[in-house]
Amino acid sequence: MSNIDTTKIIMESFRRGDIEHLLTHIADDVDWEHGSTVDVPWYRPRHGKEEAAGFFESLATSVDIFKWEPKTYLGAGDLTVVILDSDYSIKSTGGRVIYEDCVLVLRFNAAGKVARFAHRVDLHQAWLAYHDQR
Helix, strand or coil: CCHHHHHHHHHHHHHHCCHHHHHCCEEEEEEECCCCCCCCHHHCCEECHHHHHHHHHHHHHHEEEEEEEEEEEEEECCEEEEEEEEEEEECCCCCEEEEEEEEEEEEECCCCCEEEEEEECCHHHHHHHHCCCC
16 A cells, blocks of 8 residues: 555545544554644644544634545655645634635654644644634
8 A cells, every 4th residue: 555545544534533544544653744834732742642632622622623624645755745725713712713825734654654743734723713802
């Protein structure tokens, strides 16, 4: 199975809410939200599969997702990129975050598991909505 095929399975598992299945494609020592420095809970850096699972728990308790639509998958070697549109609101503030052409970056290890993951999005927009600074 190619890394793009695995990425499509991960995206579909997320869409269905099947996080347990999604996590089977994540390396035990994954570097999650690689490079993020924002203090929005679901975008904070995490290390390891257990902490990556916390990302999904944080989303479930913190946001209402209205749109999550992968549009394009690109890949070469151990790198896969997903371009998608998303729209969500933050439960605690009502702040809305709308991304057009959001970028997800996944790096795979030799075993075909996600070893590094990051959103490349307008994190400031999420920070403003999370801190009710709209």
